[in-house]
Amino acid sequence: MSKTLIGPQLRQLRRAYNQTQAEMARQLGVSASYINLLENNQRSLSVKVLMELTDAYGVDWRKLVNDNEAILLADLRATVRDPIFAGAAPDLQELRAALDHAPQLVEQFLKLHQSHRFLLDTLHHVGDPESRSGVLAASPESVIHDFFRQNENHFxxxxxxxxxxxxxxxxxxxxxxxxxxxxxxxxxxxxxxxxxxxxxxxxxxxxxxxxxxxxxxxxxxxxxxxxxxxxxxxxxxxxxxxxxxxxxxxxxxxxxxxxxxxxxxxxxxxxxxMPYGPFLNLAETTDYDIDRLTATFTASFEMVCQRLTTLQRRGAQGVPFFFLRIDRAGNVSKRFNATPFTLAEQGGSCPVWNIHSAFASPGTIVPQLVELPDAGQFFTISRTTDRPAISRHTQDRRLVVALGCERAQLQRVGYARRFHMAENADVAEIGINCHICPRQACAQRAHEPLHRKLPIDANRRGSTRYES
CATH class of the missing domain: 1.10.10 (Arc Repressor Mutant, subunit A)
Structure with a gap:
């Protein structure tokens, strides 16, 4: 507990009770200056004061000391990179300051942006017969993805x-x-x-x-x-x-x-x-060689990839990965995420991403360096995985699994060696879905974006029929 800092949580709790720092100090039996230091993260929380807070305010101490800062910072960083925000994005120091001094404002800002993205996705699905349950209803799969993400994919x-x-x-x-x-x-x-x-x-x-x-x-x-x-x-x-x-x-x-x-x-x-300690140790010593991990732990390629997303134990963390599984039509049937990568919930993923072309090379790991519209870059590998065959009619029911990490983690992943050795490695510019992708002059564009108009000149033919 000696390193527990709860400044924003403590300030939010005090304001919820309309108390001054002096009033809270009296209730906890400490000095007002100590409360001030705690709120500014200049002192760590002691067990004694934590117990006093629990008794005096009836709060769950686990929620009080729960550290969601890393997740919030990643979400905030990804959000401000959205192309709808013009100009230079705030730097990391500014984002951390916002979390420290205005956590409720940050929370509302993130909710507003999520509503914006949800609206765009909803517009995409208007008229889809599978959406009869109502535009506000979230699928269980989406809710579970968020549940795992909020727990940093680790239990x-x-x-x-x-x-x-x-x-x-x-x-x-x-x-x-x-x-x-x-x-x-x-x-x-x-x-x-x-x-x-x-x-x-x-x-x-x-x-x-x-x-x-x-x-x-x-x-x-x-x-x-x-x-x-x-x-x-x-x-x-x-x-x-x-x-x-x-x-x-x-x-x-x-x-x-x-x-x-x-x-x-x-x-x-x-x-x-795949026990945590031995699995993480082999992953690190082999530069995340998935074939070695499958052989040692007698597991499938898909099992190992999904397990790699869960290596987020405090003090013994592996590379933060995201995991995605799709069918030939691009429908997402499973997704887990320990990175800032924005995973598509529905089908229609970007054809520029080689997750689709992996179907043409069954059993072969296909690497790629990709960049999202928010300028975030990720290294991904894609490979087919087979489903159980019950009869001759169920043969070739392959899916593709994709595993990815932020570009900053390239040095730790053996499959990325040729990318981090090349000074000017090719980066594929991908989007999440054509309906919400802001990229212009993309040769693979299949739809005009719902939230912006692309320039059309009758005297000029661009790379697609949607812009010129």
Whole structure:
């Protein structure tokens, strides 16, 4: 606690009670000058004063000391780079000062910008039959993405539970399936059966909690069978922790609870298969060689990529990555984010990004350096991942997984070596969606932006039919 600084939170709390610094000091039994130092982040918070604050004001101390500054700073930095703001963007020092001295103003500013972006996206989907639920309704997937992002894609309670579970399992990595099967039966009375595809039809796993039975489809390969058992272990052994995480976020709507429970159980499963310490250590020593990680931890390419986004433990952080999975039509079916990258929620991602061309080179990792309209640059890799084949009609059901990090992290990622060695590496200028992309003279433009008019000259033909 010796390094805990809560200046903005303390000032906001005092103002909520319409108190002066002297009045708050009297209530806490400290001097007014000490309150002043705390509010200006010139003194760290002691455990004694924290407990006094909890008792006197009835606040949850975890919310009081919760450090969301990194997330807010990243969001604010990305927001002010939006092309709708003319002129030079504020520098990092100005942004930090805004967070320190006007946190509520920053919060309202970010909400306003989010509303602006949501309006543009809503206009894009007006008339779409899939949008019948109403323009204000957010999808569970979008809500869960935000829930994970607000938690920095890292859940310490589930990490600890997974480490304890892995210690109880013991044994070698290639024996995990048998050990998980034994643990489920011994500790929870759950039997595991591999069932014929004809009996499971289009289902890959069924957990009958009331009968103490897990059924796995023959269509699952050994890696995914192991993952599904770890998922079930998470559901039965971490139900309390998962429910507490869901309950902590009061903004999470009821409709998203079931999906969130699934994703948190998946998080636990990945942490069991790929324990934090050994996984991070190998990632760092191999310059994030995904093939090495998949071989050592007997995991799939997609599992490893998604696990890489969760390495955000305080004091032991990996490279902050974003993760995106799309189908051939560009529909986003999964996304997680530990970076300032703006991930597209719906289909229609930019064709300039080679995440689409990866379908033409199955199993090959395709690297690219990209720049968003806000001038943020990211290094990305894209590669296909296969779905389980249940019959001859379900062959070639490939998806593409993309993993990316900020350009500042290039030196730590081996796949980016040729980019950071080249002084003038090619940078692909991409957007999130043609309907909201402000770029002019883009040869791949398919629609005119909803929020600006492109110049049209009848006597000149530009690179697209939308401008000249």
């Amino acid at each position: 310490a309670t589930l990490e600890r539970a997974a480490e304890a579970a892995r210690d109880r399992l013991g044994g070698r990595q290639d024996d995990l399936y048998a050990m998980l099967k034994s643990q489920l039966q011994r500790a929870h009375g759950i039997d595991v059966d591999v069932v014929a595809i004809d009996e499971m039809t289009d289902t890959l796993r069924i957990f009958e909690a009331e009968n103490g039975r897990v059924m796995l489809s023959e269509a699952l390969d050994p890696i995914n069978r192991t993952f599904q058992l770890a998922h079930v272990l998470g559901l039965v052994s971490c139900a309390t922790q998962i429910d507490a995480l869901i309950a902590t976020d009061g903004s999470l709507p009821e409709i998203a609870h079931a999906r969130c429970r699934v994703e948190l159980a998946n998080y636990f499963a990945a942490a069991v298969l």
